[in-house]
Amino acid sequence: MKNNIYKGAIDYIEKKLEDYNEKPFRKDQIWLWLFKKDATSFDEMTDLPKKLKEKLESDFYIKLPKLIKTIKSEDDKTIKLALRMEDRAIIETVWMKEQNRHTVCISCQAGCKLGCRFCATARIKFKRNLEAYEMISQLLYFKRSNLIDRVVFMGMGEPMFNLTEIEKAIEVITSDYGLTISPKRITISTSGIPHGIVYIADKMPKIGVAISLNSVSEKTRTELMPIARKYPIRELLNAAKYYTDKTGRKITFEYVLISGVNDSRDDARHLLELTREIPCKINIIPYNPIPSARYKKPDSFEIDKFRTYLMSGKATITVRFSKGSEILAGCGQLGAEL
Ligand code: SAH
Numbered sequence: 001m002k003n004n005i006y007k008g009a010i011d012y013i014e015k016k017l018e019d020y021n022e023k024p025f026r027k028d029q030i031w032l033w034l035f036k037k038d039a040t041s042f043d044e045m046t047d048l049p050k051k052l053k054e055k056l057e058s059d060f061y062i063k064l065p066k067l068i069k070t071i072k073s074e075d076d077k078t079i080k081l082a083l084r085m086e087d088r089a090i091i092e093t094v095w096m097k098e099q100n101r102h103t104v105c106i107s108c109q110a111g112c113k114l115g116c117r118f119c120a121t122a123r124i125k126f127k128r129n130l131e132a133y134e135m136i137s138q139l140l141y142f143k144r145s146n147l148i149d150r151v152v153f154m155g156m157g158e159p160m161f162n163l164t165e166i167e168k169a170i171e172v173i174t175s176d177y178g179l180t181i182s183p184k185r186i187t188i189s190t191s192g193i194p195h196g197i198v199y200i201a202d203k204m205p206k207i208g209v210a211i212s213l214n215s216v217s218e219k220t221r222t223e224l225m226p227i228a229r230k231y232p233i234r235e236l237l238n239a240a241k242y243y244t245d246k247t248g249r250k251i252t253f254e255y256v257l258i259s260g261v262n263d264s265r266d267d268a269r270h271l272l273e274l275t276r277e278i279p280c281k282i283n284i285i286p287y288n289p290i291p292s293a294r295y296k297k298p299d300s301f302e303i304d305k306f307r308t309y310l311m312s313g314k315a316t317i318t319v320r321f322s323k324g325s326e327i328l329a330g331c332g333q334l335g336a337e338l
């Protein structure tokens, strides 16, 4: 039976080349053809010996997941794709253009088990972790017609529960034989799994980390994000401090701002206090409404008020006006249409 070459190229091409009696450097050539030059047939791989091409042809097929939907925003600055994997798991992925930045937001799981109350991904059934080649395939689709200079693991799923595959995907993203994107332009967003943050600090110190803090009250945070019951805010902040000490980089705290839930002056004051010792950016994400949730989107006055409170501290404050919320491609909206 033939296998998917994207999977093979990432997971076990070294072993295959050995079986074929080929030199290890052939791996680099194969990666270049697949990940840089978007080859769609083995025939195109002109610098591979004929014999090797024939072997590859008999063992593998070249196939990306099936594209089942493309939605573009009116200004063409956001594109959302729905892709169907070989086992029929469906995921969504988003490309965004902002000034001169071109970012792809990757999904790392089909669905998410964590059940955050404000997130559309939590409403669909969790299917499974994605494999590294399935994450890379999200980039390969966009790459054919769009620039990519940044990658964020902020799509469907919790990255810290799939770190082994993410690490492999990052190898392709950063490799000169792959997408040649600097690790500094890659960010992993987590609902807040302390040991995952420590792992990144130790093993992938150049990768950016964003923590979805979302509330500074243990009670509210647990109501919004059931996983918070397991990891108290203090533990999370300790992991964040470990990351900034170890890597010398700032960490990002994401804060989904929900009207009347976590947007008071006290919340802002408390947020500044808690993060005072940690070199960080605070990224306010105004809540994007999702079907059948009872939360309210903050209006521009409320957003500005909260931002102004925070500006009195040391942290850099940004507001992420979700790109593509009109096509349900904003933060937390992936899966809403599946
Ligand atoms: N599971 C990871 C990454 C995916 S979610 C995490 O939770 O961090 C990416 C970001 O979108 C998180 O910061 C999350 O808090 C935010 N988000 C989820 N639902 C949202 C919504 N409805 N509106 C705005 N942001 C949302």
Ligand code: SF4
Pocket (backbone or CB within 6 Å): 112, 113, 114, 115, 116, 119, 120, 121, 122, 155, 156, 157, 158, 191, 212, 332
């Ligand atoms: Fe999962 Fe992140 Fe959505 Fe929470 S916000 S349900 S962790 S994808």
